[in-house]
Amino acid sequence: MRTLAEYAKLVNERLADLLPKLPEGSYVEGEMPELLVRSMNYSLLAGGKRLRPSMFLAALEMLGGDAEAWLDFACAVEMIHSYSLIHDDLPGMDGDTLRRGRPTNHVVFGVGQAILAGDGLLNGAFELMLGRALANGGDARASLRAIREIAIGAGVTGMIAGQVMDLHCERNGEAGEAAFRYIQRDKTACMFIYPLRAAATLAGADEAKIDALGKYGEYFGRAFQTVDDLLDVVGDSAEVGKTLGKDAEQGKLTAVSLLGVDGARKLAQQQCEAALAALEGFGPEADFFRNLMRETTQRTK
Amino acid sequence: MRTLAEYAKLVNERLADLLPKLPEGSYVEGEMPELLVRSMNYSLLAGGKRLRPSMFLAALEMLGGDAEAWLDFACAVEMIHSYSLIHDDLPGMDGDTLRRGRPTNHVVFGVGQAILAGDGLLNGAFELMLGRALANGGDARASLRAIREIAIGAGVTGMIAGQVMDLHCERNGEAGEAAFRYIQRDKTACMFIYPLRAAATLAGADEAKIDALGKYGEYFGRAFQTVDDLLDVVGDSAEVGKTLGKDAEQGKLTAVSLLGVDGARKLAQQQCEAALAALEGFGPEADFFRNLMRETTQRTK
Numbered sequence: 001m002r003t004l005a006e007y008a009k010l011v012n013e014r015l016a017d018l019l020p021k022l023p024e025g026s027y028v029e030g031e032m033p034e035l036l037v038r039s040m041n042y043s044l045l046a047g048g049k050r051l052r053p054s055m056f057l058a059a060l061e062m063l064g065g066d067a068e069a070w071l072d073f074a075c076a077v078e079m080i081h082s083y084s085l086i087h088d089d090l091p092g093m094d095g096d097t098l099r100r101g102r103p104t105n106h107v108v109f110g111v112g113q114a115i116l117a118g119d120g121l122l123n124g125a126f127e128l129m130l131g132r133a134l135a136n137g138g139d140a141r142a143s144l145r146a147i148r149e150i151a152i153g154a155g156v157t158g159m160i161a162g163q164v165m166d167l168h169c170e171r172n173g174e175a176g177e178a179a180f181r182y183i184q185r186d187k188t189a190c191m192f193i194y195p196l197r198a199a200a201t202l203a204g205a206d207e208a209k210i211d212a213l214g215k216y217g218e219y220f221g222r223a224f225q226t227v228d229d230l231l232d233v234v235g236d237s238a239e240v241g242k243t244l245g246k247d248a249e250q251g252k253l254t255a256v257s258l259l260g261v262d263g264a265r266k267l268a269q270q271q272c273e274a275a276l277a278a279l280e281g282f283g284p285e286a287d288f289f290r291n292l293m294r295e296t297t298q299r300t301k
Numbered sequence: 302m303r304t305l306a307e308y309a310k311l312v313n314e315r316l317a318d319l320l321p322k323l324p325e326g327s328y329v330e331g332e333m334p335e336l337l338v339r340s341m342n343y344s345l346l347a348g349g350k351r352l353r354p355s356m357f358l359a360a361l362e363m364l365g366g367d368a369e370a371w372l373d374f375a376c377a378v379e380m381i382h383s384y385s386l387i388h389d390d391l392p393g394m395d396g397d398t399l400r401r402g403r404p405t406n407h408v409v410f411g412v413g414q415a416i417l418a419g420d421g422l423l424n425g426a427f428e429l430m431l432g433r434a435l436a437n438g439g440d441a442r443a444s445l446r447a448i449r450e451i452a453i454g455a456g457v458t459g460m461i462a463g464q465v466m467d468l469h470c471e472r473n474g475e476a477g478e479a480a481f482r483y484i485q486r487d488k489t490a491c492m493f494i495y496p497l498r499a500a501a502t503l504a505g506a507d508e509a510k511i512d513a514l515g516k517y518g519e520y521f522g523r524a525f526q527t528v529d530d531l532l533d534v535v536g537d538s539a540e541v542g543k544t545l546g547k548d549a550e551q552g553k554l555t556a557v558s559l560l561g562v563d564g565a566r567k568l569a570q571q572q573c574e575a576a577l578a579a580l581e582g583f584g585p586e587a588d589f590f591r592n593l594m595r596e597t598t599q600r601t602k
Binding site: 027028029030031032033035036040087090091092093106110111112113114115116118119120122123124126127130131133134140141143144145147148151152154155156157160161163164165167168171178179181182185186 | 328329330331332333334336337341388391392393394407411412413414415416417419420421423424425427428431432434435441442444445446448449452453455456457458461462464465466468469472479480482483486487
């Protein structure tokens with residue numbers, strides 16, 4: 001097992017090499033147009049903690065899998081995350097013009113190309129995983145299962161479902177607890193749950209371990225979102241690294257809008273405890289995940 | 302082997318049952334939000350010839366595969382086609398408000414939900430194929446290969462690449478032959494080439510047959526696009542079933558804008574002949590594809 005920063009470094013190095021280097025403006029049959037490479041890389045290589053792919057790799061190694069061999073799956077998880085941010089920033093969605101201190105993708109490349117850059121990252125994630133699974137060989141059925149787990153996490157009962165409800169509630173001022181719980185799970189937690197399940201599947205773990213890691217992913221993801229909601233209200237802008245107070249401005253349904261600051265703090269604590277409880281069947285090898293959960297919750301203290 | 306209409310009927314019946322039937326406005330954890338079902342089905346069930354999935358099924362049966370067993374793969378091909386139309390119609394892309402005589406997806410559901418309906422259809426196509434491959438069992442490696450073929454056709458060296466170049470040329474008034482050839486292959490032909498290759502792969506065909514069908518798909522797709530370009534200029538609006546003259550209005554790079562009407566007619570004929578030549582290694586069992594190619598080219602006479 002390595003540190004979060006070491007996994008993130010692995011991911012960053014591979015991401016930088018993922019798309020072809022092409023002369024500006026080139027388009028050759030059978031290759032990507034250079035414009036598409038540039039617009040995908042603009043967002044994919046914009047930094048970020050690489051939390052989801054790093055946790056994928058950590059889970060894989062914890063269960064005896066080979067992180068280097070399946071690094072492309074981690075990169076695919078990050079590509080899916082990156083596409084979701086590009087589409088989320090578009091006019092008609094959140095309509096954001098800045099992300100991580102830089103103009104958003106559609107501001108630089110135009111709305112049409114940004115839609116296509118997002119589509120390219122989503123579709124490209126599957127191209128990458130399918131190609132890697134075939135190149136690695138081994139148990140093809142386990143590969144199918146693992147790719148399916150990631151597809152479900154990103155999909156119509158996962159992240160996309162969460163985005164649909166998030167947008168719907170924001171537009172219609174809906175603010176119930178059921179919608180809040182649905183959005184927390186689907187929009188945020190699913191891209192932790194299912195990549196962790198995929199990692200455990202690739203490592204050959206038994207169903208009980210796959211389910212336990214998925215359960216951890218659910219509560220980790222929920223806590224992560226609750227903390228994000230809290231930091232948007234009580235955080236320090238420089239420390240958090242983004243403009244704060246945006247949720248209330250956009251009328252988002254968040255832990256704070258639903259429960260207030262104290263209620264949200266209590267919720268984060270409960271979710272942290274549930275995540276730790278999910279790991280009870282694991283020994284010290286799961287300390288990586290225990291520590292990550294505790295540190296995440298600590299950020300609002 | 303069945304007729305095109307019989308394959309299309311199979312596809313339509315399965316598509317109608319694909320997404321869950323849910324009470325209006327419902328959202329239950331682990332299920333799709335009903336709003337997402339409605340917005341995806343609005344475009345997916347809007348009719349159309351179901352040409353790509355029907356050709357997929359015909360290729361599968363021609364080579365001894367089981368069309369019913371892999372019907373979900375055909376539906377996935379249509380889901381990808383449907384997503385591409387939703388995103389193509391968006392403001393910032395073509396900005397169309399009508400398709401097949403009905404308001405486009407974003408006019409009905411709003412831009413944000415339409416983006417997500419498209420994302421849902423693309424991601425959902427992979428969820429469907431991966432689930433079907435696991436349920437069917439059999440050769441998991443062949444399934445991985447077949448899904449990868451479809452991913453490549455839809456992907457960053459396929460359909461998305463073609464859309465990027467199409468939009469780029471339209472916005473920048475580029476009109477060279479290289480760009481035209483690139484767009485014809487990637488934007489249109491790739492979603493014939495690669496689903497046909499996937500069908501042959503699932504049927505257990507040898508590499509020579511997979512390549513031959515892919516080659517047919519390339520020239521069929523190119524001819525199909527050339528004919529579409531021609532009909533936009535010389536077609537009868539009632540017969541073609543859509544508003545004509547749009548390409549010139551939008552400044553699209555088409556066979557007609559590049560070669561004129563006579564030149565485009567000649568090109569369609571050449572492409573038809575190349576498609577037929579690609580089938581030389583097949584006997585009468587490939588007459589389905591030969592006839593389809595001839596009928597498609599006849600439409601401009």
